Amino acid sequence: xxxNAVVETRYLDLPKPLRLDCGRELASVRVxxxxxxxxxxxRDNVILVCHALSGDAHAAGLSKTPEESTRDGFxxxxxxxxxxxxxxxxxxxxxxxxxxxxxxxxxxxxxxxxGCRGTTGPSSVDxxxxxxxxxxxxxxxxxxxxxxxxAFLDVLGIGRLAAVxxxxxxxxxxxxxxxxxxxxxxxxxxxxSTHALHPQGLAWNAxxxxxxxxxxxxxxxxxxxxxxxxxxxxxxxxxxGHVTYLSAPALDDKFGRRLQFADDIRYTITEPEFxxxxxxxxxxxxxxxxxDANTYLYLSRALTYFDLARxxxxxxxxxxxxGVLARTLLIAFSSDWLYPPAASRQIEDALRALGKxxxxxxxxxxxxxxxxxxxxxxxxxxxxxxxxxxx
Amino acid sequence: xxxNAVVETRYLDLPKPLRLDCGRELASVRVxxxxxxxxxxxRDNVILVCHALSGDAHAAGLSKTPEESTRDGFxxxxxxxxxxxxxxxxxxxxxxxxxxxxxxxxxxxxxxxxGCRGTTGPSSVDxxxxxxxxxxxxxxxxxxxxxxxxAFLDVLGIGRLAAVxxxxxxxxxxxxxxxxxxxxxxxxxxxxSTHALHPQGLAWNAxxxxxxxxxxxxxxxxxxxxxxxxxxxxxxxxxxGHVTYLSAPALDDKFGRRLQFADDIRYTITEPEFxxxxxxxxxxxxxxxxxDANTYLYLSRALTYFDLARxxxxxxxxxxxxGVLARTLLIAFSSDWLYPPAASRQIEDALRALGKxxxxxxxxxxxxxxxxxxxxxxxxxxxxxxxxxxx
Numbered sequence: 194x195x196x197n198a199v200v201e202t203r204y205l206d207l208p209k210p211l212r213l214d215c216g217r218e219l220a221s222v223r224v225x226x227x228x229x230x231x232x233x234x235x236r237d238n239v240i241l242v243c244h245a246l247s248g249d250a251h252a253a254g255l256s257k258t259p260e261e262s263t264r265d266g267f268x269x270x271x272x273x274x275x276x277x278x279x280x281x282x283x284x285x286x287x288x289x290x291x292x293x294x295x296x297x298x299x300x301x302x303x304x305x306x307x308g309c310r311g312t313t314g315p316s317s318v319d320x321x322x323x324x325x326x327x328x329x330x331x332x333x334x335x336x337x338x339x340x341x342x343x344a345f346l347d348v349l350g351i352g353r354l355a356a357v358x359x360x361x362x363x364x365x366x367x368x369x370x371x372x373x374x375x376x377x378x379x380x381x382x383x384x385x386s387t388h389a390l391h392p393q394g395l396a397w398n399a400x401x402x403x404x405x406x407x408x409x410x411x412x413x414x415x416x417x418x419x420x421x422x423x424x425x426x427x428x429x430x431x432x433x434g435h436v437t438y439l440s441a442p443a444l445d446d447k448f449g450r451r452l453q454f455a456d457d458i459r460y461t462i463t464e465p466e467f468x469x470x471x472x473x474x475x476x477x478x479x480x481x482x483x484x485d486a487n488t489y490l491y492l493s494r495a496l497t498y499f500d501l502a503r504x505x506x507x508x509x510x511x512x513x514x515x516g517v518l519a520r521t522l523l524i525a526f527s528s529d530w531l532y533p534p535a536a537s538r539q540i541e542d543a544l545r546a547l548g549k550x551x552x553x554x555x556x557x558x559x560x561x562x563x564x565x566x567x568x569x570x571x572x573x574x575x576x577x578x579x580x581x582x583x584x
Numbered sequence: 585x586x587x588n589a590v591v592e593t594r595y596l597d598l599p600k601p602l603r604l605d606c607g608r609e610l611a612s613v614r615v616x617x618x619x620x621x622x623x624x625x626x627r628d629n630v631i632l633v634c635h636a637l638s639g640d641a642h643a644a645g646l647s648k649t650p651e652e653s654t655r656d657g658f659x660x661x662x663x664x665x666x667x668x669x670x671x672x673x674x675x676x677x678x679x680x681x682x683x684x685x686x687x688x689x690x691x692x693x694x695x696x697x698x699g700c701r702g703t704t705g706p707s708s709v710d711x712x713x714x715x716x717x718x719x720x721x722x723x724x725x726x727x728x729x730x731x732x733x734x735a736f737l738d739v740l741g742i743g744r745l746a747a748v749x750x751x752x753x754x755x756x757x758x759x760x761x762x763x764x765x766x767x768x769x770x771x772x773x774x775x776x777s778t779h780a781l782h783p784q785g786l787a788w789n790a791x792x793x794x795x796x797x798x799x800x801x802x803x804x805x806x807x808x809x810x811x812x813x814x815x816x817x818x819x820x821x822x823x824x825g826h827v828t829y830l831s832a833p834a835l836d837d838k839f840g841r842r843l844q845f846a847d848d849i850r851y852t853i854t855e856p857e858f859x860x861x862x863x864x865x866x867x868x869x870x871x872x873x874x875x876d877a878n879t880y881l882y883l884s885r886a887l888t889y890f891d892l893a894r895x896x897x898x899x900x901x902x903x904x905x906x907g908v909l910a911r912t913l914l915i916a917f918s919s920d921w922l923y924p925p926a927a928s929r930q931i932e933d934a935l936r937a938l939g940k941x942x943x944x945x946x947x948x949x950x951x952x953x954x955x956x957x958x959x960x961x962x963x964x965x966x967x968x969x970x971x972x973x974x975x
Contacts, residue, residue, distance in 0.1 A: 215851040332851035392839045392860045393832040399861040400823045403868075406854060407816035409800060414853075425798035429820060432791045441784040441921070448783045450891060458889050460606040460723035462805075462881050463797060467888070469783045470790040477794075490853050497858070498849050500841060530832070 200227050200254035200281070202304075204311055207344050211306075217331040221320050224345045225250045225304040225311025229287055230295030232351075239351050240298045241342060242283060243359030243366035246434070246492050247484060249310035252302035253287035253295075255279050261310075261483055265476060266435060267447075268566045285569030292569065292576035298355065305366075306341040307333045307492055309485035316417060316485045328414025333491060335362070335499045339369045343377075356580060358382035360565030361532060362496045368540070372505050375518040382576060384524040385565040387536035388510055388543075389500040394531055397437050398493045401430030405486045414487055427486040428477030435476050440528040440561035444469060510543040520550040522579040524572060526564035527557045552579060591618050591645035591672070593695075595702055598735045602697075608722040612711050615736045616641045616695040616702025620678055621686030623742075630742050631689045631971075632733060633674060634750030634757035637825070637883050638875060640701035643693035644678035644686075646670050652701075652874055657826060657867060658838075659957045676960030683960065683967035689746060696757075697732040698724045698883055700876035707808060707876045719805025724882060726753070726890045730760045734768075747971060749773035751956030752923060753887045759931070763896050766909040773967060775915040776956040778927035779901055779934075780891035785922055788828050789884045792821030796877045805878055818877040819868030826867050831919040831952035835860060901934040911941040913970040915963060917955035918948045943970060
């Protein structure tokens, strides 16, 4: 892939219905995807990258529809004249010579099941009714997302993955892959992730979902076509998420208590006053323009349900990981309080207890959970060396 | 005061209009208050306790209207058969032999200016229009709250305070007292407080306020008498606040990832599933029944504006504190990430640099910011010894 090439998202319909954990079936599933690099004739150089809650298939390169880039927050800052040009969410990690080196690997990225960026989700039309699913969309799990990716790769004729990688919810998918399809995954790269979100993380997600569902414009989840969308609640939910993705010191460094518009306070309740207040409103406003509130609900629910020990180990993380055959790389960031290093260390300990190959790196970095989107330079040598190790 | 005596809130109208920092004037101000203990003939045994964002004048004893107690969260748990009986928010600290010993001191507690529990606030009737102020209520500051308390104490014939004490926003008032009325305060007790909230704290408060204002039922702040109140947004705001008042380990200890209703997940988006989710909804629902959303907006704005260095020191905390004559006791809690120990240490350092008498104690305790409402046993000996020291 040439530097900053324009990449177009493609779409593929799965040939068979998808059976879900909840017992329901999705008759028809479309998957939005992008690929970077060249598939080797032996088909043994495939890396699947999995996105987080607010990402999409556009992981690298420039988008044909730049205004819809999922880069936001600190990652939206101009780095090399690419701001506003639709750079993929992990462009810093995927490309020639980068962590996921497209000179060597064929990197595949899909929009998650339940998504709102091309893959079937709550805003898609239910073939049974001819109307968007809304809240009739089945409740999905991370395992359902992974089975969707498996079925999608089958269509592409890809059996094995040289690696599956992701940050946050993306890391959950990578770990789930290693458990559901142990024979088909050589290596797992789970960054800023966890085997089960801690209770405070459950709380933040519940608050964000409640903010959406308490917005009268949500209309029980059936707002499509009504001309009203729960932007107010979705905006509040996004602001909550955004603050949890950063660290308190990062907010302090970037904004301090600086006022936005004047030298002194203006005695206003309704208007933003501090820079950090303006920033959050801006993040909320731009997010609601590109993201579907129901998708937020479903993906948030999936990531809170995710619990490897409960799902696969009868309560034991060690038992859950017992069948893993892949080598595992775990990276966590010192300032990440949403997916803290302790969670990655628990995975490391469990794999080590089982005698499985695992590497854990804690990177000292200030930006909190968003580090996995921001600290490419620090992650790159770790990921490259790990991928180059003989299996 | 007898053990668990029933205390009645009283009301007093200030004799003169109140001039505010914003330049406006409140023609008529009523103050709700309670007192505990006996005023000495020399009137030299008065301690003013100041409440935090969601408190009220009912600081100690049992309330005549127990269903309206402001005790909630972990503090609502039954301790000695008093749950649900309307125990004051700082009952563990105020009473015979307690930290603020009513055998010796006359303790006064008022509902803050801007409040919704008897003191004039946005839900009060504007004498100019005969209708509730709503968002026409002037934007108030912590200094305005303190001037209201000063005017109120004048009516009671109380000039000097043996101490002024409070936690969180209450601690801000205590510090403001020492600066605005240095000759009239012998001692300051500021617990789990700060000289200026950090940017992440600004962010949480902005999100809570936005949740209220984005609720269509807020109606620009003029919802009184419409039959609709912004309960949805206020509930979300309260949930955000509640999580910031606790620590992640405290949520982990209390709830873990336990499911509320079943042995396994039920694949639901709308219903709470984890215990922590149910708990938060319960907190939200009970809070909106007792608290006015506009008061939340005004008090939240006041505590984000609070900034001693900006207000009184031209940007310097040392300069701001230069005129303080009171002895100062600062207490912070190790797990409090909203009003972290570092903020109290900055106040300590500034007072020490000025050669002023100051004591700082960091208490190792797990509950986060709410420790100031929960860790009475740990605070009591520190406060008692401090108050007994000769001035």
